[in-house]
Amino acid sequence: xxxxxxxxxxxxxxxxxxxxxxxxxxxxxxxxxxxxxxxxxxxxxxxxxxxxxxxxxxxxxxxxxxxxxxxxxxxxxxxxxxxxxxxxxxxxxxxxxxxxxxxxxxxxxxxxxxxxxxxxxxxxxx
Amino acid sequence: xxxxxxxxxxxxxxxxxxxxxxxxxxxxxxxxxxxxxxxxxxxxxxxxxxxxxxxxxxxxxxxxxxxxxxxxxxxxxxxxxxxxxxxxxxxxxxxxxxxxxxxxxxxxx
Numbered sequence: 001x002x003x004x005x006x007x008x009x010x011x012x013x014x015x016x017x018x019x020x021x022x023x024x025x026x027x028x029x030x031x032x033x034x035x036x037x038x039x040x041x042x043x044x045x046x047x048x049x050x051x052x053x054x055x056x057x058x059x060x061x062x063x064x065x066x067x068x069x070x071x072x073x074x075x076x077x078x079x080x081x082x083x084x085x086x087x088x089x090x091x092x093x094x095x096x097x098x099x100x101x102x103x104x105x106x107x108x109x110x111x112x113x114x115x116x117x118x119x120x121x122x123x124x125x126x
Numbered sequence: 127x128x129x130x131x132x133x134x135x136x137x138x139x140x141x142x143x144x145x146x147x148x149x150x151x152x153x154x155x156x157x158x159x160x161x162x163x164x165x166x167x168x169x170x171x172x173x174x175x176x177x178x179x180x181x182x183x184x185x186x187x188x189x190x191x192x193x194x195x196x197x198x199x200x201x202x203x204x205x206x207x208x209x210x211x212x213x214x215x216x217x218x219x220x221x222x223x224x225x226x227x228x229x230x231x232x233x234x235x
Binding site: 048105 | 156157159161163169170174176180214222223228
């Protein structure tokens with residue numbers, strides 16, 4: 001059974017750094033064609049993809065937030081960590097981690113975020 | 127472009143068919159995946175690839191694509207399909223980045 005669970009502070013102050021941890025089970029962070037993304041959703045708004053880490057430790061970031069984000073993983077503890085610097089009230093959101101699986105069918109790339117954590121609401125306020 | 131555009135709201139009568147669309151340049155190169163989200167819950171994958179449903183997703187959900195537009199069709203909408211729906215695609219730049227659409231609120235009347 002695949003599960004993901006986010007953990008971290010429920011509140012941070014403006015300018016502080018947010019550190020979130022995603023603990024996964026039911027699969028290994030070293031599995032090929034799999035990885036973990038962080039995705040957020042401000043209250044009442046749309047989903048926004050933030051960052052991703054692959055099994056080979058390759059990382060990718062949202063272009064607009066790249067300067068503030070760092071993603072890493074520890075395969076031995078099955079954890080993926082996201083840090084976001086210089087937090088602002090507009091960063092108030094529910095933060096999700098999700099497993100990405102991708103493959104190629106008849107040469108065409110396809111992907112799916114097939115398992116999601118429950119999400120953790122982070123409020124940025126002083 | 128790395129944007130995906132969805133209609134903010136769509137309604138459908140109970141038992142009727144509804145199509146939710148998603149437009150973006152990246153869809154010319156990559157399949158969309160679709161997610162259903164109900165209030166207070168995490169998104170759930172409903173369609174991925176050309177037209178693939180995860181186990182447990184009813185076969186009334188189907189996907190299609192043409193040009194820069196991907197569509198999610200619900201044939202015989204049920205009350206429990208009342209939810210937000212998001213499309214998602216890999217970024218058109220070819221880099222390993224992904225983008226979500228703005229979401230469509232589906233109301234089943």
